[in-house]
Amino acid sequence: MEGVESINKEDISAMEQPLSTGVITIVGVGLISGSFALAMKEKGFAKKIIGVSRTEASLQKAKELGIIDEALPLEEAVKKSDFIYVAIPVDVTVPVMKQIMDLITDKQMVADAGSTKFVLCDALKDHPMRHRFIATHPMWGTEYSGPEAAVRGAFDGRACVICEKEKTDADVIATVENMYKTLGMHMVYMDAHSHDIHAAYISHISHITSFALANTVLEKEKEEDAIFELAGGGFESTVRLAKSNPAMWAPIFMQNRENVLDVLNEHISQLRKFKASLEKENLEYLIELMENANKIKRILK
């Protein structure tokens, strides 16, 4: 495992025993942070969860659902916490994270769960507390949002990307990896730029395709009853990401726009090949395109 050499005795003991980090603050009270908080309590990592949000209704809901024990303003929450977990739209992550990093001591730990990594890592690279921060992206989600979307047993079996591990203290890495591993995740290490490229290919383009497909069908299929009546499992699975929250996804696409545009151009050109094969009634070419796509079988689990 990368970086194992740098872990000292104290950290190894941290890796062997499930840690009780004591008080955890979640910044943002939604799908990811809510699912994370539920798991942290269940697995014994947190004796108390504090919630921070600009939305009073979300805090109220999160309390009702047993996701958080207390709601506090950011500064107060950070000061009382051993570990701070930030899962908010990526366009507000940088300023909020800088605020948090200015408040923490060498005994505290901070992680984010954002879907883009380059902008954030770049913004924090010279912060004096950078070593207490770990950049993470648990590759899990659903099309739903808000605290009521939080589920028990989330994250299981998925990858968690850790970026710029070399800039984070070993005890922070050990603690956070231990948390994610306890949830059933396996770690994948890469630099922030590589993360954003892979995320564009594997996650962001799927969302754009799905949004565009929903718009296509809504534009062409004026008989909504027909969609409702006829939509089978195939349509539902292809279009389900179109239900995703624009407030969360628009900033992701914008922050990763160069990579997203690159893969979107390729996708449009792939669709044009299907178009050409149909226009020319070239069955052989159409089958060739589909057989190539079938190769995804040997890659998907």
Place this chain on the structure above:
Amino acid sequence: MEGVESINKEDISAMEQPLSTGVITIVGVGLISGSFALAMKEKGFAKKIIGVSRTEASLQKAKELGIIDEALPLEEAVKKSDFIYVAIPVDVTVPVMKQIMDLITDKQMVADAGSTKFVLCDALKDHPMRHRFIATHPMWGTEYSGPEAAVRGAFDGRACVICEKEKTDADVIATVENMYKTLGMHMVYMDAHSHDIHAAYISHISHITSFALANTVLEKEKEEDAIFELAGGGFESTVRLAKSNPAMWAPIFMQNRENVLDVLNEHISQLRKFKASLEKENLEYLIELMENANKIKRILK
């Protein structure tokens, strides 16, 4: 219910009692016909299932799986059957169906389960036995094919489209609708041309998008390990239809090419809107596109 007036007493008794149709032949031994055959036996509609296929291995497999009791050549199978269910690629459906229709008597019934309807209905419109045939499209499927893909409990909760009901004898309608209803399906009636338009919007475009997305990712993401490691639920659900069988889907796209091209052009233009919003860094427009796509929420079950 459309056409109820034309059902006579004999047909009403047929609708009230589950019918034992006796011997059923399935032409094509795959996902749809196999799942249908399993259900027909389980629900007491068939005392015997005969399988017809050009592929010896499929017949063998279907026997092993208890899907069929006997494998016979088409002519012999048809002569021994009360009901013949045709589920083969749409490019071979017309000639095979004509062969069957030339063999049957007024006491037999025939249905197809194809994903396109206009070409078939048009080809059979003047056949003297047209009244013993019912054009059906159960809106259910998975990305898998072959008899080993057949599942128990398929079709449940989905729509079944019946086309040109007015050309089919009432007893055939009653029997076949009773079969599908027993499987948990609800009937939707439309003409063959309308069916093909709706199918292009709601099913065929999802498949093309998914095939093209797989090709996009395979083209851009040269690190297959990264796809394997990072692909989350969103990617998997958007791309799963790309595993579908080209031998089945290419003829569907070709037979419905005008409608498919129409919706494919719209889809490319919808993707270009996303592209433009990113190129111009127009967050407001991007959010507007996504909020429009969110409307699919109120239509999907």
